[in-house]
Each structure stands twice: as structure tokens, then as C-alpha cells.
Amino acid sequence: MVVLLSTNDRFPGWTLLATLLCLAGAGLYCPTLFMAVIQTKDLFQMGGRQLSTDFDLLVEIIKWASVGLSAWMGLMSLVFLCVGCMAKNVTDVRSSRGYDSNVRGGICNGFTIVITYLLFLLWLGVSCFSVLPVFLFYLTAHVAVTIMGTSGGCINLKQFDQLFLLYVLALVGALLVTLSMVHFLMAQAANFVHIRESREALKYEDTKKKEEQELNIIMNSRQNLAGNW
Template identity: 30%
Template structure:
């Protein structure tokens, strides 16, 4: 009499190994890095722009232009809306990146069939590669643009740190040099004046400068994540 073979159900260890092996770890790490970089850029960038508004109003006495005139405050508001759009767009992109990783991982193909998963995965991978390159080019521009306020704030921050060593020098911060106001409008703060000393002693300048630095670091992290995505 033939003894039927017993069916051995997989144990907890085998199930865990199969579950862990089916995860797209490379895409998951790239998505987490992308989310962290975009969140750091958007959060710090938004607060840095708000700090810039405070500095312009309190120490340079710049006021909002009446009506729909395109002044520096309107440009800052537009940049804030751009940050909101970038945050929403990259959230969707991160979700698509994870879906692409799940569809193209080898364990998922073995589990659900080679043809369907491979065909869907190839189409999704091709679409995401094009999208990733476009986002990569856009984000390179964003990173380059973010370095500009970091450079400007670094100059101002250096002037405040070296104010005692260059005491008596006739150095001024003129907003017309940075394109923040029109040529006919004179808004400047000179070293040794009360406004300059108050600005250097305040927390707004130091905090805004470091927030822009963090935003630049977040943009760099997002660029690294998209490079990682394109390599994969």
C-alpha cells in the first residue's frame, strides 16, 4: 500500500524570507531618499521665504506694492505655490516609483507569471524613465536656483560676523544689487547703522540662512535619489 506524501506547509521563516525577497529594496531606498529630500527642500524653503519677507519688512522697510504689481513679495508668493506643486508632484512620482519597483522585481514575476508582469513592468519602467529624466533636469535647475539665495545670505552673514574687524568701512547692503527692488527705489542698510546691528543680532537672519542651506541639501538629496532611479 502506497503511503501518500505529506504536504509540508512553509514555516514562518520561509514566509518571511519570501516576503522580504519580494520587496523592491532599491526602489524603496530611492523613494525614501526622494521623499526626505523633497520634504526637506519644501519645508525649509517655505520657512526661509517667510523669513525673507520678515527681513525685508523689518530692516529694509520694503512694503507691498498696491494692486497687481509684480514686486518681490509677489514673486515670493509665487515661489511658495511652486513649492506646493513640487511637493504634490513628487509625492505622486514616489508612489509610481514604488509601483514600478513592485512590478519589476524578480520575486513578483515568479509568483504571478512572467508574461503579464514583465509586459506591464516594461511599459511602466519606460514611462518612469522618461519622467525621471524630465524631473531630474527640472530639479537640477531648482538646485541651481536654490544656491543663489544661499550665496546672497552667506555674504550678508559674513558681513555680520566680520562687522567688528571692518569697523569704520562704508559698506552697505543695497537691495537693488540683488534685483529685489527697482533701480529707482533705494533700499539699503549700511554697516554701523542701528538697523544693520539689529538685523545681525536678530534670529531671523541666522535662521533664514541655515534654512536655505537645509533646502539646498534637500534638493541635492532629491537629485541623488533621481540619479539612483535612472541607474536602476
């Protein structure tokens, strides 16, 4: 039995929710990690300690990688939203674009699922990486851990509670983006199933039209023959 899909529900609500989560997570992750890395660098420079060139380079890489990654995720979330809207449109079996449009929509949606899954793995790794500084500060929250500088001074990590908050917010942002990837995957998988069902419905409609046309041709031929006799 072929079920015709509704033409009224064309707006991808789940994809919109995933987009909002991704934008919120990326918008939270970028500035908090950027500021946290800068303050971490200041922490290691206290007490007159000189930082190596490699450490400075690592700090710069992490700072601008967070900016680039967050901007890229914001752009990708909008792309996924557009793909979700197109997927809703191609599932309309009454669409004048027909079977070819449905096939192209299915291929595009399948390719998007692969990209989303890779991004999910990427942000899962980012989330795991973001746990490390939070775990370190949690361990030192009630312990007077100090770092000796070259001048003989000490740095007490307890005075950097604002830095701990920044790393926590960065972790929350990374988790929000990871969660948004899960929502994108669920929405895209549902769209993939709907596209396949609508493709079957289109095949059924095409077959039915061809059978009706053949039947009309046969009936017209019989009527013409009867008229000749």
C-alpha cells in the first residue's frame, strides 16, 4: 500500500532545532576557548617564566583553529538546514519535478549524512579534548597546587577560577555542537526514508499512468474498429 505524503509539512522542524543548537554551541565554544587559551598563556608567563616558541605557536594554532572551526560549523549548519528544506520538497509525490528530482534529492541527502557523521566524530573528539582542562582544574580546585617560575615565585591555580569557568563553557559549547550533529543525523535519516518512500510512490504513479494510457489506447482502438464494422 502506497501512502501519499502530506504536502503541508514542508518545514524541517528537527533540522531547525539542530541548526539552533549548532549555532549556539559554536557561538559559545569560539569566544570562551579563545579567551581561555589567552589566559592560560598568561598563567604560564607569571613568575617571570619565559615560554618557548613552540608553545606560542601551539597557542596561536588553538586560538585560530577554534575560530575557523566554529565559523565553519555555523556555515555547515545553515547548509544542512537548506538540504533539509529541499528534502521536504522532494518528498512531495505531486511535485512537477518528478522522479529525477527525487533521485537527486536522495543522493544529496545521503552525501549529507556521511558529512554529518564525520563532523559528529570530529566534535566528539573536540569534546573529549575539552574535558581535559576542566578535569585538571577540578582536581586542583581544593588543592594548593603551585607552579614555580624562573624567578622563584609561585603561581596558585586557585586564583584562576574565572579561567576554569571559561573551559567549562567551552566544553558546554562543544557538547551542544555534538548534540546538534546527533539531531542532524536523525533528521537526515528520517528524510532519507521519506525520500525513498516518495520515490516508490512516484514509481507507482508513473506505472499507473502508463497502464491508464495503454488502456485508453486499447479502448480507442476497439471503438474505432467497432465503428468501421
